[in-house]
Each structure stands twice: as structure tokens, then as C-alpha cells.
Amino acid sequence: MAHQYTRLFNTNDLQQLYAALETAEYGAYFTTPTRDVRRFGIDATAIATTAAALTGPVIFGAQAFDHQLYPASQLMRGFWFVPKVVVTITGETITFVSDEVSDFDAWLAGFQPVSSQVVDDLAVTDETDWVDRTANLIDTLAIDQHLDKVVFGRQQQHQLSDQLYLAQLIGALGEQDNTYHVVLKRQAELFISATPERLVKLSAGKLATAAVAGTSRRGRKKAEDEALGVALLASEKNRVEHQYVVDSLAERLQHVTSELHIPTTPQLLKNKQVQHLYTPITGQLVDNMPLTAVVTSLHPTPALGGVPREAALAYIAAHEKWPRGLFAGPVGYFTADNSGEFVVGIRSMYVNQLTHQATLFAGAGIVADSDAQQEYDETGLKFEPMRQLLKDYNHVE
Numbered sequence: 001m002a003h004q005y006t007r008l009f010n011t012n013d014l015q016q017l018y019a020a021l022e023t024a025e026y027g028a029y030f031t032t033p034t035r036d037v038r039r040f041g042i043d044a045t046a047i048a049t050t051a052a053a054l055t056g057p058v059i060f061g062a063q064a065f066d067h068q069l070y071p072a073s074q075l076m077r078g079f080w081f082v083p084k085v086v087v088t089i090t091g092e093t094i095t096f097v098s099d100e101v102s103d104f105d106a107w108l109a110g111f112q113p114v115s116s117q118v119v120d121d122l123a124v125t126d127e128t129d130w131v132d133r134t135a136n137l138i139d140t141l142a143i144d145q146h147l148d149k150v151v152f153g154r155q156q157q158h159q160l161s162d163q164l165y166l167a168q169l170i171g172a173l174g175e176q177d178n179t180y181h182v183v184l185k186r187q188a189e190l191f192i193s194a195t196p197e198r199l200v201k202l203s204a205g206k207l208a209t210a211a212v213a214g215t216s217r218r219g220r221k222k223a224e225d226e227a228l229g230v231a232l233l234a235s236e237k238n239r240v241e242h243q244y245v246v247d248s249l250a251e252r253l254q255h256v257t258s259e260l261h262i263p264t265t266p267q268l269l270k271n272k273q274v275q276h277l278y279t280p281i282t283g284q285l286v287d288n289m290p291l292t293a294v295v296t297s298l299h300p301t302p303a304l305g306g307v308p309r310e311a312a313l314a315y316i317a318a319h320e321k322w323p324r325g326l327f328a329g330p331v332g333y334f335t336a337d338n339s340g341e342f343v344v345g346i347r348s349m350y351v352n353q354l355t356h357q358a359t360l361f362a363g364a365g366i367v368a369d370s371d372a373q374q375e376y377d378e379t380g381l382k383f384e385p386m387r388q389l390l391k392d393y394n395h396v397e
């Protein structure tokens with residue numbers, strides 16, 4: 001029998017919850033861009049490699065991008081868990097749910113917050129041949145009739161001086177506006193994302209997804225930023241990249257939704273370093289298809305994989321330097337009444353707390369008329385949220 005407890009939220013609760021996550025072997029933190037709901041899953045009563053294997057009021061988890069095995073990691077292969085305690089903060093209130101804990105105030109008071117530590121970013125290792133490999137990909141796209149778009153990823157290793165503490169990390173995530181904030185923890189491993197991209201949200205049968213593809217930098221001044229946005233909306237190359245995603249979502253949702261609403265032209269989605277073409281899509285799920293089945297059917301969209309899907313995935317597996325793990329994979333939660341939300345784990349990093357290594361991820365949609373150097377610069381901008389996070393980490397109160 002689950003225990004449930006709701007009371008007024010007070011700001012001290014957050015530090016206690018971060019401390020609880022710090023001690024948990026398994027944990028998750030998830031907030032929407034508006035921060036109107038913050039969710040924590042702390043410790044696990046059950047874990048599994050597939051979502052279908054678990055039942056519980058709320059299940060958190062992530063699926064790896066593809067079948068390639070990320071070396072020396074449990075977390076990056078994807079995992080799902082039923083939290084021992086689920087905590088949801090909505091506006092003024094905080095709600096705790098658990099089968100095992102009943103006195104939640106005593107439970108929360110039992111955690112000891114960790115004091116701030118400085119972590120230095122000691123050395124950065126890049127993929128030095130990425131521009132050359134991207135130029136090869138562009139040549140391939142120009143001649144291959146069976147490959148239209150490939151989202152090509154790259155990774156950047158950062159050697160840190162120490163482990164990262166979750167209170168500081170989540171505090172520093174607070175600087176990243178207009179994005180989801182996601183942290184997944186599995187023992188000494190963390191996956192962190194400040195992604196702008198929803199894969200799918202489901203609530204009482206109402207489905208919401210979005211195409212996010214096509215990218216420009218932000219301008220330094222308002223006029224420049226607006227001009228870059230106008231140019232992005234008018235860019236044939238970016239509109240083609242974007243339309244692949246819209247078409248793929250429409251096709252896959254057609255069979256499972258009624259009243260599918262798809263705007264005919266994209267709008268702009270602005271984050272700190274980049275702006276994207278963005279088309280929000282809504283619909284009504286026809287039967288009670290599980291949210292995780294919708295996730296499986298949509299992933300990977302051409303925003304993260306490519307067109308056609310299978311050929312693009314084969315190209316990625318053969319030509320990216322490292323497996324992606326959770327980078328660009330679905331991450332989120334679902335509830336027993338089939339609601340929940342999944343985002344794609346981009347603007348993300350993986351941290352091994354024993355070796356103090358952080359791996360940052362970025363990718364860019366490549367089509368036949370892409371420019372390799374421009375795409376390199378774009379992926380550089382897409383590393384920035386996590387680079388900034390590592391800097392902000394040392395300045396959290």
C-alpha cells in the first residue's frame with residue numbers, strides 16, 4: 001500500500017532532496033522548461049533494462065540511442081527504475097509517494113547536505129578528424145540516392161579534478177533557461193542534460209511532441225539575433241532538415257492518433273547559445289497505447305538519427321567515433337495511468353565519478369549541401385550548455 005503525503009513546499013526541501021539524491025544508488029531529477037513541476041525519483045525498489053518489466057506509480061528511465069554498447073558503463077546502456085520515494089514539487093506544494101517510507105519529514109531530515117567544492121576542468125580532448133569525416137559524409141550524401149540526412153555526433157572529454165556533487169550541479173543547471181533539466185544517476189555514473197527537445201508528452205490521452213531541427217547561433221544584440229532568426233526561417237537547407245522531422249513524426253503518429261494538429265510553418269525556439277526551427281505537434285492517442293510504445297515508435301526522429309532511418313543509423317554506427325550511450329536517446333518518466341514525458345538527451349554529458357571524466361555530446365544534421373566547418377562550429381555551440389554548467393558549478397551558492 002503506497003503512502004502519500006502532501007504539504008507546503010519550502011526552499012530548504014530542495015537542498016535536502018539533493019542530499020538524498022547524493023546518497024542514492026539510483027536516482028532521477030526532471031524539470032520542464034517552465035520549472036512548474038520538479039520531479040525526483042530517489043533510490044530504487046526495482047530496476048530493469050526495459051520499461052515493460054516494471055510496474056509502479058512512477059517509473060523513470062532512459063533508453064540508449066542505439067544497440068551499440070557504450071564501454072565500461074552500466075548507466076549508458078539505458079535503465080529503468082521504480083523509485084523508493086517519488087517527490088513532485090508543483091508550485092506551492094510538495095508530494096511524496098512511497099511503498100517503503102511513511103514518515104516523509106523524518107526521512108527527508110535524515111540527509112546531510114554536502115558543502116560546496118571547487119572542481120577544475122583540467123584537460124579537454126576533442127575529435128580532431130571530425131571536420132574531415134563530416135566532409136566525407138557530405139560527399140556521400142551528394143552521390144548516395146539512399147541517404148538524405150545523417151545527424152553526425154561528436155564527443156569531447158573533460159578531465160575534471162574531482163567528482164561532481166548533485167546540489168551544486170542541479171543549482172548550476174538553474175542557469176540554463178528554456179530547457180528541460182535532467183539528471184540520471186546510477187551508482188558512480190551520472191547523465192546530465194539541458195535539452196530543449198521534447199520527444200513526447202502524454203496526459204489523459206493528449207499527446208504532444210515537437211520537431212526541433214535546423215539551427216543558428218544567437219545574435220549578440222537584439223537586432224542581430226532577430227536577423228539570424230529571420231535568416232534561419234528563410235534558409236532552404238534548414239527548412240529541408242526540419243521538414244524531414246515533421247514528416248516522420250506525422251507519419252508515425254498518423255496510425256495511433258486522431259485530430260493530429262501540425263502547424264504548416266515552423267517557429268523559432270531560442271536557447272542561450274542557439275536558436276532552432278520548432279514545430280509543436282499535438283494529437284489525441286486513439287487507444288490506450290503505452291507511452292513507452294509511443295517513445296519506441298518515434299525514436300530516433302530524423303532530428304537525432306536521419307533519413308531514411310535505418311540507413312542513417314547504420315552510417316552513424318559505422319562512422320561516429322564512439323557509441324552514443326544515452327546521448328540523443330529518450331529519457332523521462334511515465335506513470336501507472338499512462339501519462340508522462342520523454343525528452344531527448346542532447347546538450348548533455350556523462351560523468352564517471354570515479355575517474356572524474358566528463359564526456360560532452362553534440363551532433364548536427366548533415367545534408368548534401370551542408371558545410372563541414374559550419375557544422376563543426378554548430379556542434380561547438382551545442383557543447384556550450386554543458387561547458388557553461390562546469391563553469392557555473394563553481395559559483396553556486
Ligand SMILES: C=C(O[C@@H]1C=C(C(=O)O)C=C[C@H]1O)C(=O)O
Nearest residue numbers: 213214215303346362363364365
Ligand atoms: C543533435 C543535436 O541537436 C539536434 C540537431 C539539430 C540540428 O541539426 O539543427 C537541432 C536540434 C536537435 O534536434 C545536439 O544538440 O547534439
